[in-house]
Amino acid sequence: MNDFPSLDALRAAMPAYVLGALSPEERVVYERALRLPENSAVLRGEFDACQATMNVLASAQPVEPPAGLLERVYERIRAETPDVHAASASLDASAPTLDRRSGEDRRNDERRNDDRRHDERREEDRAGDHQERRQMDRRADDRRQQERRQEERRHDERRQDERRHEERRAHDEVAASRPVDRTPAARPALTSRATRAITPPPMAAVEPRSGLVQLAGWWTAAVLFVALVSVGYYAASLRRDHAEIEGRLRESRVLLSRSDARLAERERLMTTLLGGRASVLLVNLRSETPEGPAAQLFWNTREGRSILNVFGMPVLPADRRYQLWMIRDGVPTPLVDVTPNDGGAVLVPGIEMPSSPTGVTQLFITNEARQGTPAAPSAPHVVNGVIPIRQP
Structure with a gap:
C-alpha cells in the first residue's frame, strides 16, 4: 500500500523525513516514492530547500533534554510500532542525494559543531578582552x-x-633685633686735612624690610x-x-x-x-511565475503554532505592507504582518494557528495599505498555497 499517493502527501511528510521523525517502515516507503522519476524531478529543489532550512534552525544553541527522555521515547516506540526490517535496497542514481543518518545523529553532530564554534568564539572574545584590559x-x-x-x-x-x-x-629677624644707635657719632677733632681724609663718614640706620612678610x-x-x-x-x-x-x-x-x-x-x-513530532504540516506558498517570490509555512498542528519562512519578496513603499491570510470555513482571516528585510527574506516565528487543519483550505500573502485594518484581502495574491490533505 502506498502511503504517499501524491506530490502533496510527499511535501507534507518532507519535514518529518528530514528531521528523522518517520518510523523505519514509513521511511522506506517515503524513499521508494521519492526516487520515482516523476517525483524526483519535481521535488528535488524543494527537498534541498527544506533540508537547508532545517540545518539553519538546528544551528541554535542545544538544549539539554530532561533525564530519562530518550529511554521513555524508545519504550513508547517499541510499544506502539511493530518491528520492521531495515530496507537494504539502495536508492537509484537518479534519486536526489539523501542524508541516511538518523535525526538524532545529525542533531548530535550539529550540536558538537556548534559547541566547538561557540568555544572558539568564546576564546577569541576572552583573548580580546584580556588584551584590552x-x-x-x-x-x-x-x-x-x-x-x-x-x-x-x-x-x-x-x-x-x-x-x-x-x-x-x-634675615629679617636678625635685622630687626640689631640695636640701632641713633645718637650722632663722636668725631675726632679735625686738626688736619689728613685726619679728615682717613675718618669714615657716619653710617645711616638700617630699617627692617616690612614688605617681605x-x-x-x-x-x-x-x-x-x-x-x-x-x-x-x-x-x-x-x-x-x-x-x-x-x-x-x-x-x-x-x-x-x-x-x-x-x-x-x-x-x-x-x-x-x-x-509537533509527526504533526508538522508543510505548506508551500508560490507566486504565479516560477522565478517570483515564495514562502514555506511549518504548521505544528499539535500545539497550534507555525513558522513562516519568506524569500524573494519585492521591496514595498513606506505606505504598504505584506499581510498573511488564512481561509477557514470559507472566511478570510488575517494572521500576521510580514516585514522582509532588504533582501526580501524574513523568518516569522510564533504565529498562532488552529490546532487542527480541518476547515483550513488556503494560505496566501497580500499587499495591503499600512494604515488601518483591511476588511478583506486585496487582489492579486503575492504568493498562494493550498493546505495539503493528509491521507488516512
Whole structure:
C-alpha cells in the first residue's frame, strides 16, 4: 500500500523525513516514492530547500533534554510500532542525494559543531578582552606615573619656596633685633686735612624690610592654589575613568541581553518544529511565475503554532505592507504582518494557528495599505498555497 499517493502527501511528510521523525517502515516507503522519476524531478529543489532550512534552525544553541527522555521515547516506540526490517535496497542514481543518518545523529553532530564554534568564539572574545584590559591597565599606569612625577615636581618647588621664605624671615629677624644707635657719632677733632681724609663718614640706620612678610603671604597663597588645581585635575581624571568603565559595562549588558533574546527565539523555533513530532504540516506558498517570490509555512498542528519562512519578496513603499491570510470555513482571516528585510527574506516565528487543519483550505500573502485594518484581502495574491490533505 502506498502511503504517499501524491506530490502533496510527499511535501507534507518532507519535514518529518528530514528531521528523522518517520518510523523505519514509513521511511522506506517515503524513499521508494521519492526516487520515482516523476517525483524526483519535481521535488528535488524543494527537498534541498527544506533540508537547508532545517540545518539553519538546528544551528541554535542545544538544549539539554530532561533525564530519562530518550529511554521513555524508545519504550513508547517499541510499544506502539511493530518491528520492521531495515530496507537494504539502495536508492537509484537518479534519486536526489539523501542524508541516511538518523535525526538524532545529525542533531548530535550539529550540536558538537556548534559547541566547538561557540568555544572558539568564546576564546577569541576572552583573548580580546584580556588584551584590552592590559592596554587599559598600561594607560592607567602611565597616567599615574605622570601624575606622580608632576606631584614630585610641585613638592620640590614648594620645598624650595619654603626654604627661600625661611631664609628671608631669618634675615629679617636678625635685622630687626640689631640695636640701632641713633645718637650722632663722636668725631675726632679735625686738626688736619689728613685726619679728615682717613675718618669714615657716619653710617645711616638700617630699617627692617616690612614688605617681605607680605611677599611670603603671596607665595603661600600661590602654593595652595597650585595644590588645589592639582587635586581638581586628579579628581576629574578619576571621574573620566569611572564614566568610561560605566559605559563599557552598559555596552556589555546590552550585548548580553541581545544574545539572550536571540537564544530564546531560536529555542522557540526548535520547540515549534520538534514539539509537533509527526504533526508538522508543510505548506508551500508560490507566486504565479516560477522565478517570483515564495514562502514555506511549518504548521505544528499539535500545539497550534507555525513558522513562516519568506524569500524573494519585492521591496514595498513606506505606505504598504505584506499581510498573511488564512481561509477557514470559507472566511478570510488575517494572521500576521510580514516585514522582509532588504533582501526580501524574513523568518516569522510564533504565529498562532488552529490546532487542527480541518476547515483550513488556503494560505496566501497580500499587499495591503499600512494604515488601518483591511476588511478583506486585496487582489492579486503575492504568493498562494493550498493546505495539503493528509491521507488516512
